[in-house]
Amino acid sequence: MKSKIHLIGAILSTLCIGSFFTSSILSELFGSTEFIATVKHLIVLPGLLILVPAIAITGFTGVILSKDRKGLLVANKKKRMPFIGANGILILIPAAIFLNQLAASGSFGMKFYIVQGLELVAGASNLFLMGMNIRDGLKMKGKL
Numbered sequence: 001m002k003s004k005i006h007l008i009g010a011i012l013s014t015l016c017i018g019s020f021f022t023s024s025i026l027s028e029l030f031g032s033t034e035f036i037a038t039v040k041h042l043i044v045l046p047g048l049l050i051l052v053p054a055i056a057i058t059g060f061t062g063v064i065l066s067k068d069r070k071g072l073l074v075a076n077k078k079k080r081m082p083f084i085g086a087n088g089i090l091i092l093i094p095a096a097i098f099l100n101q102l103a104a105s106g107s108f109g110m111k112f113y114i115v116q117g118l119e120l121v122a123g124a125s126n127l128f129l130m131g132m133n134i135r136d137g138l139k140m141k142g143k144l
């Protein structure tokens with residue numbers, strides 16, 4: 001059961017970050033300013049409302065599941081989690097809220113694109129770290 005919850009949390013949080021990342025790039029490359037503002041709003045609501053509990057549940061169940069586990073795979077997963085969390089709390093969440101405010105007021109200047117760039121770098125780093133956690137998780141379950 002805990003393992004199922006961990007898996008669902010892992011899939012949901014990866015899908016959230018992946019879709020925030022792709023929809024930001026696509027809307028900013030091809031969309032109107034109204035469309036970008038809509039995307040930025042959806043990333044905050046309901047996006048963050050889904051991502052934050054999903055990632056917390058993934059980390060929490062991961063720690064519980066790892067109680068009886070030893071070895072490099074689980075140790076590496078544990079080491080990555082603080083970076084994933086810090087990236088989320090210190091960069092992704094504040095950036096999403098700030099970008100939504102800027103987009104809602106039609107401010108698409110230098111400030112918007114600097115914060116957007118930072119958010120994309122943090123998002124890509126988390127996708128990479130979470131991808132490695134998925135790979136190691138599947139290895140531990142003998143599915144890879």
Ligand code: HEM
Binds near residue numbers: 063
């Ligand atoms: C966002 C971070 C994480 C992602 C994306 C992730 C992803 C996964 C995935 C896909 C599996 C395979 C589940 C299955 O096939 O049923 C798994 C298993 C596992 N993960 Fe994670 N994980 C994350 C964080 C953690 C953390 C922080 C820990 C430990 C502190 C951890 C410990 C484990 C353990 C022990 C298993 C094996 C579960 C079992 O034997 O039933 N995970 N993880």
